[in-house]
Each structure stands twice: as structure tokens, then as C-alpha cells.
Amino acid sequence: MELSFLGGADEIGRSAVLVNNRLLLDFGLETSTPLRYPLDAEPEAVVVSHAHLDHAGAVPALLSGDARPPVHWTPPTRALAMVLARDTLKLHGNTPQCRFTETHLRRLTQVSETHGYGESFGAAGHEVTLFDAGHIPGSAHVLVDDGETRLLYTADFHTDDQRLVAGTRARPEADIVVTESTYADTGHENRDQVEKRFVESVRTAIWDGGTVVVPAFAIGRTQEMLLLLADNNVDCYLDGMGTEVTRLLRRHPDFLRDHDALKRASANARTVTGRDGQRERIADTNTVIVTTAGMLNGGPALSYIPEIRSHPTNKILLTGYQVEGTPGRELLEYGRLPVDDGVVPVSAQVEQYDFSAHADHEGLRSFLDAYRDTPLLVVHGDDCAGFAERLRADGYDASAPAVGDRLTVE
Secondary structure (H helix, E strand, C coil): EEEEEECCCCCCCCEEEEEECCECCCCCCCCCCCEECCCCCCCEEEEEECCHHHCCCCCCHHHHHCCCEEEEEEEHHHHHHHHHHHHHHHCCCCCCCCCCCHHHHHHHHHEECCCCCCCCCCCCEEEEEEEEEECCCCCCEEEEEECCCEEECCCCCCCCCCCCCCCCCCCCCEEEECCCCCCCCCCCCHHHHHHHHHHHHHHHHHCCCCCCCECCCCCCCCHHHHHHHHCCEEEEEEECCCCHHHHHHCCCCHCCHHHHHHHHHHHEEEEEECCCCHHHHCCCCCCEEEEECCCCCCCCCCHHHHHHHCCCEEEEECCCCCCCCCCCHHHHHEEEEEEEEEEEEECCCEEEEECCCCHHHHHHHHHHHHCCCEEEECCCCCCHHHHHHHHHHHHHHEECCCCCCEEEEC
């Protein structure tokens, strides 16, 4: 089996692995400035592991010219990827950075083929099976068999249960494993303790008369917040893309840990339309607002925070990692927020909570323990080479390819 690493190797973002020069696993987009795409590819077929931009964001660009490779994914991944693609068009469609148009999205619906977990299918001469990866609804490990070698592409995964999805239990037999390593050097705080601190902080702010803004990623994190707040009898508003994503996910109950719980959580959240100064009025209310974007690089969050920033009784509760260079990182480190007309100081309390949907150091090791006798290729991390070196020290056959590398594996 021949593997070409077109992106996501020794980096996080724009994931893409080409198998035998025919089958493409993921084709992601790095949402930097400018946007960064994987190296060029002309695959016969594509398998998408899950709907996050760094794994699915560039897929429509593969449908240029006469190219019409079938795109395989789970039903939630298809639905969510289309939502994110349309959002990318809205943000970048009139710039040279965006390599696809609405026409490409229409083509994508025509070549799309959906599959459930455990359902084997053919793609570009390979047998492919998807397994629940426990990351977000519809996320998958991808097992590829070319008749001689079985490749397990883990993509993003989590071994612990979340409110929205259960952790991965799949450990399919493989001859080679391409594993993510996002949190290879990090241990997550116990989720129950994180949730307890978060709810206590919210209740304290509400008791003191403050407003709480909860920036959250639209896919996965927003629904986790809704479930947590509803389970603790905390009313909230829901704004941004997370509203549409939540509706979409409720149409795929088989990919959720508890569909009824999400239904109740959705009913607990009042939807914001944003018309007639609604956001300004809500920002002046003693309430909780769950809204995109998770790193404050757009979305309704940037309408709320300037309204609440001057009052120390108010809070901004960041629910995920803030990438260096994002407004969320600047707010966390320096207490200020970049806005259209400059930078404004923020006196509201800013707190960060680890609700990660990735396996941490312990989770990665527990998953990879099933592959002690299997060669490992480490990707999707800030220090892939370092993690591979530590794995070798523990007896694994591990290495870390770079973008552009082409390897033959057996």
C-alpha cells in the first residue's frame, strides 16, 4: 500500500491522505489567513471521516472541471459538511482564497454516498468500513483494505463518553495505523469536575445579576453546552450556526448518545433571530447565551461581547482551546478583544474550560495499546515527531511523516 500525505502531517489542519494514488481520506481546510489547502489531488473516490473544516472543508474543490469522484461519509457528516461549506462560501466566496462555488456544492450532492457504521463498501478498488470514533456525531475511524494491507485511519477520536456521543469502542484489526495526536502531551481534567466548575460559575454570575456569554463551536460543543445547561436547569439563549446544526443532528438519532436528551435541551434554549436589536436587548439581560464562534473569529459572539465587556459581574466562558493568533487567544491572554474598529479592553471575567472532544495523552495510549505490534504513523498534532519518538521508546514501531511524504507500507 502506498500512502501520500497531502496535509495534516506534522501539523493540525488541512488533513488529507491519498491511498494508492486512488482513494483520498479527508480533504480539509486550514482556516488561517490566507486559507491553506492540502496538496493537489485527483482521486477516484473520497472518504470523509467527519464534518470539521480541517477534515472536510476543501472537499467541494475536488469537483472542479470534469472531476466527479464519489464522496463517501456518514449521513450526519454529509449534512454538517454542507452547512460548513456554505458558511465558507459566505465568508470567502468572493475572494481568490475560496476554490469552490455554489456549483461545486450542487455537484457534491450528486456524488455523495452515505454509509452507517460497520457497513463495508467499495471505493476506488478498496474495501472501506467506517467505525464510530466518538468525536462528534457521525465521526468515523476509516478502515481501508486493498486486498493486501489493511490501513486504519483513526481521524479525530475520543475514548471517553461525552453527553452528545459515546467514546470510541472500536479497535478493528489493521496492518498499519495512521493516528491523530492532537493532545498527545496533555491530560484532560475529569469531565465531571469541568462540568461542575462550569455550572457553578454560570450560577454565580446569574446570582450576581450578570450576563454569561458562552462562545462554542457549532458542531458538537454547542450541543454539549445545551445538554449540560438543561440537565442543571439553567435556561439559555442559542444563537448562530449552532442553531441549524442542532436541528440537523436531531434528524440523525442513531448517531446520538441520547436523542431525547438533546430534544429536551433544544426546548430549554430560546432561539435568537438577531432581528430588530434583539441581541443588544438580550445582552442586557440576566441570562446565559450560547453562541458561535468558539474562538471569537466571527459569528454572533462578536455582537454580544462588546455589549457586556465593561461589567465585571458579566462572564465570557470559553469552552475550548484557543488557537494562537485568534481573537479568543488574545482575549484569554491579554484581556482585550480585536473588533472591526480596533481593540477594546474587556473587564468582564474570562474563564476557559476544557470540553475537548479529542482523546488526551491517556486516551491515545489506551487506544494505541491495541496496536502494540502494528506500525504507527503519527499525524495531526503540534509535535508528531516527539510523540512518535516517545512511542518508540515504549516499544512501538512509530514514525511521523511530513506533508509531501510518500511511503510504501505493508
